[in-house]
Amino acid sequence: xxxxxxxxxxxxxxxxxxxxxxxxxxxxxxxxxxxxxxxxxxxxxxxxxxxxxxxxxxxxxxxxxxxxxxxxxxxxxxxxxxxxxxxxxxxxxxxxxxxxxxxxxxxxxxxxxxxxxxxxxxxxxxxxxxxxxxxxxxx
Numbered sequence: 193x194x195x196x197x198x199x200x201x202x203x204x205x206x207x208x209x210x211x212x213x214x215x216x217x218x219x220x221x222x223x224x225x226x227x228x229x230x231x232x233x234x235x236x237x238x239x240x241x242x243x244x245x246x247x248x249x250x251x252x253x254x255x256x257x258x259x260x261x262x263x264x265x266x267x268x269x270x271x272x273x274x275x276x277x278x279x280x281x282x283x284x285x286x287x288x289x290x291x292x293x294x295x296x297x298x299x300x301x302x303x304x305x306x307x308x309x310x311x312x313x314x315x316x317x318x319x320x321x322x323x324x325x326x327x328x329x330x331x
Contacts, residue, residue: 204228232277236265239320240282242310246303247284254295259329260287277318284324291326300324 197207203219204227216228229237240263251258261284268279284300300322304311314320 232269235277236267236280239280239308239310239314240265242308243282243300243303244284246307247299250299250302251295254299256288256291256295258286258288258291261285277314279319279321280314282320282322284322285327286324287327287329289329291328293326296324296326 194210195207197205197217200206205217207215207217209215215234217231217234218226218228219230244261244263248258248261264283264285266281266283267277269275270278284296286296304315304320304322311320
């Protein structure tokens with residue numbers, strides 16, 4: 193796996209993936225208007241996206257009907273430089289039919305313990321917690 197990041201101007205960067213996709217990155221330094229997310233925001237999104245893909249596949253294989261699914265990410269940063277993440281909380285939100293605690297918890301735990309590479313890279317240096325909310329629709 194390879195990737196490349198190009199400096200465009202000042203705080204504006206553009207990443208190129210091996211698969212041909214571009215990601216714009218920026219920084220809100222000095223109150224500038226940004227053209228993309230910061231690298232830290234992308235890291236949080238990558239964590240959420242990685243675990244969401246796992247959970248979606250596991251629930252699909254379990255024949256669970258998920259109509260809507262999102263993860264809210266809340267992170268805390270250290271006050272001193274390099275201002276690393278000290279805590280990350282993932283709140284998984286599900287809307288579907290006949291969803292149950294056991295299936296949801298199993299899918300999340302499998303992602304965290306076995307499948308999500310990004311979680312496993314971060315887990316030894318950051319306190320990562322989670323919760324979930326299920327809304328079952330009878331329609």
